Each structure stands twice: as structure tokens, then as C-alpha cells.
Amino acid sequence: MTKIVILTGAGISAESGLGTFRDAGGLWENYDLSEVATPEGFARNPALVHDFYNARRKNAAEAIPNAAHAALARLQAARPGEVLIVTQKIDDLHERAGSQAVLHMHGSITRARCAACGQTWDAPSRMRAGDQCPSCTAPATRPDIVWFGEFPYHMEAIWDALRAADLFVAIGTSGSVYPAAAFVQDAARAGAHTLELNLEPSETVTDFAEARHGRASAIVPAWVAEMLGE
Known part of the structure; x- marks a missing residue:
């Protein structure tokens, strides 16, 4: 798995x-x-x-979930128990797209x-x-x-997941807000392959083993299709 x-x-x-x-x-x-x-x-x-x-x-x-949200929900459904979404977002578009395992580190x-x-x-x-x-x-x-100066939610579960990950993917994040900006380094130290999917290179792009840039609604579904062998 x-x-x-x-x-x-x-x-x-x-x-x-x-x-x-x-x-x-x-x-x-x-x-x-x-x-x-x-x-x-x-x-x-x-x-x-x-x-x-x-x-x-x-x-x-x-707001309505877009193709990127839908693609991640499809990936979770196709690979049950393998895919955890950790989000900095406070909206519920992941859930409305059909995702189940979502940790909102900044609340909702x-x-x-x-x-x-x-x-x-x-x-x-x-x-x-x-x-x-x-x-x-x-x-x-x-x-x-979670406001500035407050501690993000679910951090113990997130760190545990990063240490156990085979693949870490960051999507649509600037790489400027900690502790999330350090996730790529933690996952890489634990042996995970790392991938950035972003509109443009983030502030931490050089920490990733691989990066693809473009609109989320295009590059995320394309990556998911690859993962599912389509």
C-alpha cells in the first residue's frame, strides 16, 4: 500500500x-x-x-468545487486508505467534491x-x-x-502521516507559511518522493524532487490520471 x-x-x-x-x-x-x-x-x-x-x-x-477538487476525490475513492488530504484552506470544497479523509489544519x-x-x-x-x-x-x-499566533489543528496526526508517507504532494500553496512550508523537508527526510503542483514555483520549490506548474484544474487531474494508470 x-x-x-x-x-x-x-x-x-x-x-x-x-x-x-x-x-x-x-x-x-x-x-x-x-x-x-x-x-x-x-x-x-x-x-x-x-x-x-x-x-x-x-x-x-x-463556490463550486472545480476539476482539481474532483480529481483528488476520485484518487481517494480509487485508493481507499492510501490518500490523506491535509488542507490549509478553510472552505469545504474538498468535502463537497467527495473527499473523505481531510484534515483542516487551519479550521473551517x-x-x-x-x-x-x-x-x-x-x-x-x-x-x-x-x-x-x-x-x-x-x-x-x-x-x-486558526488565527495568526494560534497553533494549527491535527499537527500530531499530520507529522505521523508525513513520516509514513511514500509520496508527498503540495498543491496550490505558496510555501511561505509555517509549519506547512516545512512539510516537504520532513517528508523527504523520511524517504518520501516529493512533488509540487502549483500555478507558479512556490518559495520552497527547490525542496521538491519534482515540480509541475499550471492551472490546478489542468495539472491536478492530469497527475491523478497518471496515478490511476489512465
Whole structure:
């Protein structure tokens, strides 16, 4: 059994209309992320943070999985138990395309979390400052998103998977955000073959044994077809 770990970044969802933070005119330019993507920003102005993520939740709900999402779901279905998707994305397009084994290391826009007790639940379409936790009733509801300065989810499981991987593939990620930027080095040290599939070379492209560049909707289905011997 070949163990495959696939890291996906925001670039895989760009063709579904969900731009990356680094797009020209994208979220980096339109918002001060210290105000909308940090615990301190949330403490200062929870209404602003909720408005920001309410808009992102609406955009994600309206987006449609593209050919790259569909191809990865097809790979998982054809090779059950062999393919783990680790994603930096907070949308649910992998799941809506049919993928099952997906670890959201930065959380999910479809989920809410209580900052007081840690309980999580499905987020409503609109969240507001002062919304009560359904478990402890504290008015401390926040998006279940890993913000800057917080520790990503599922890291122990991710490190274990990387150490056991025969193949590590990074798709649509800039290679600039740690700890994900170090995954290729960890997988390579453990003996995995490494492949980058990206629109353009990432900041860590030289760490990969192989790289292919182009639109995700083209290069990911082509790679999956190769993997399935088609």
C-alpha cells in the first residue's frame, strides 16, 4: 500500500472563485489581518471579525468545487486508505467534491467554536458578537478558524502521516507559511518522493524532487490520471 499525503493551499480553490490572500486586490490588501485574523483583533472588535468571516462563509457556500477538487476525490475513492488530504484552506470544497479523509489544519469556515469552553458546532450563515455558546451559554462564539499566533489543528496526526508517507504532494500553496512550508523537508527526510503542483514555483520549490506548474484544474487531474494508470 502506497501512503500519499497531499497538502492543499488556497490556490486549489482560486478557480472556484475563492481568491488567495496574496492575489492582487485580494484579502491581504483589503484588510488589516491583525484586526480580523488574530485573537487580539477579535477581542478588540468582534463585530468586525464576524462580518469578515460571514462574508467569507457566504462566498464559500456559493463556490463550486472545480476539476482539481474532483480529481483528488476520485484518487481517494480509487485508493481507499492510501490518500490523506491535509488542507490549509478553510472552505469545504474538498468535502463537497467527495473527499473523505481531510484534515483542516487551519479550521473551517463552516464551524463555530466557543472561546470560553472550546465546544464546536456547525456555524450558522451569520454569526454575531454576543452569540451564546450552545453548551456553556457564554457569549464567546467565534469562527472555528486558526488565527495568526494560534497553533494549527491535527499537527500530531499530520507529522505521523508525513513520516509514513511514500509520496508527498503540495498543491496550490505558496510555501511561505509555517509549519506547512516545512512539510516537504520532513517528508523527504523520511524517504518520501516529493512533488509540487502549483500555478507558479512556490518559495520552497527547490525542496521538491519534482515540480509541475499550471492551472490546478489542468495539472491536478492530469497527475491523478497518471496515478490511476489512465
